[in-house]
Amino acid sequence: MTSQPDAKVPPSGAGAGEAAHRAEMAWRSIGAPNAVVREFDFWNNRYEGRRLFSELLGTFFLVLVAVGGGMVNARFGGDAVPSGARVVAPALMVAAVILFMGTVSGAHLNPAVSFAFALRGDFPWKRVPAYVVAQFLGAVLATLLLWALIGRQGSAGLTLPGQGISATTALLWEMVLTAGLASVILGTASGAQQIGPMAAIGVGSYIALAGLWGSPVSGASMNPARSLGPALVLGDWTAWWAYLAGPVAGAAIAVGFAYVLRGPGGGLSGVQAAQGTLGSRWRPGPIQRP
Numbered sequence: 001m002t003s004q005p006d007a008k009v010p011p012s013g014a015g016a017g018e019a020a021h022r023a024e025m026a027w028r029s030i031g032a033p034n035a036v037v038r039e040f041d042f043w044n045n046r047y048e049g050r051r052l053f054s055e056l057l058g059t060f061f062l063v064l065v066a067v068g069g070g071m072v073n074a075r076f077g078g079d080a081v082p083s084g085a086r087v088v089a090p091a092l093m094v095a096a097v098i099l100f101m102g103t104v105s106g107a108h109l110n111p112a113v114s115f116a117f118a119l120r121g122d123f124p125w126k127r128v129p130a131y132v133v134a135q136f137l138g139a140v141l142a143t144l145l146l147w148a149l150i151g152r153q154g155s156a157g158l159t160l161p162g163q164g165i166s167a168t169t170a171l172l173w174e175m176v177l178t179a180g181l182a183s184v185i186l187g188t189a190s191g192a193q194q195i196g197p198m199a200a201i202g203v204g205s206y207i208a209l210a211g212l213w214g215s216p217v218s219g220a221s222m223n224p225a226r227s228l229g230p231a232l233v234l235g236d237w238t239a240w241w242a243y244l245a246g247p248v249a250g251a252a253i254a255v256g257f258a259y260v261l262r263g264p265g266g267g268l269s270g271v272q273a274a275q276g277t278l279g280s281r282w283r284p285g286p287i288q289r290p
Contacts, residue, residue, distance in 0.1 A: 139229025
């Protein structure tokens with residue numbers, strides 16, 4: 001299945017405009033299957049709290065592993081967690097989070113990914129700020145928990161330019177790595193690769209591979225929340241702008257690649273991957289007995 005540029009989720013206004021929009025959707029849905037009607041449930045705020053909690057919890061687990069690897073390694077002598085494990089473990093956590101709650105919120109776990117999905121037309125801009133806040137909050141809470149349990153271990157857990165690497169080089173490095181990451185995410189979300197939930201393998205594999213060879217240069221963060229959340233808690237803002245501008249620029253480049261490869265976004269597969277299917281393919285509560 002390829003992406004479907006014409007199957008866009010229509011914009012939703014506020015107040016009277018939103019009411020009119022929903023009335024129009026209800027009128028158009030008369031006689032339509034529930035699967036079609038529920039395509040538009042994403043615009044119902046009923047499940048928004050669950051989506052935001054999903055982003056907070058997923059980013060919490062990601063940062064717990066990504067920052068915790070460095071902190072634990074520093075706490076127990078510098079060789080307790082091998083360097084390879086410190087970059088592969090976050091990748092495996094991302095894959096796990098995508099699999100176990102990607103259908104709730106899309107499992108962005110990264111402000112650059114939310115930005116890419118919105119720029120691509122697969123995710124509404126109005127929900128980007130709340131997603132980003134939830135992601136940063138998850139990163140901060142994970143760092144605070146690690147700090148409380150094992151103490152602050154110098155700069156361990158931060159993403160910093162490697163020895164002899166300038167902040168500008170780190171920015172460009174993060175931009176290139178994030179362009180690749182966002183390309184993998186947007187590509188697997190399009191439906192063209194027919195891998196469905198197995199997108200977790202593609203995304204997790206890319207993060208691991210990028211980290212194995214790219215982390216000595218910039219830390220291979222590719223995620224502003226993962227970098228700036230710990231920086232906020234630990235009070236170290238070294239080269240912070242590189243870890244904000246680099247991933248965002250890389251995400252924008254990936255959106256350009258996606259347009260060249262597959263045309264406009266907004267297809268049904270991309271929208272469902274970016275927004276999750278909570279409220280359209282799943283309903284809370286027990287199954288009704290006949």
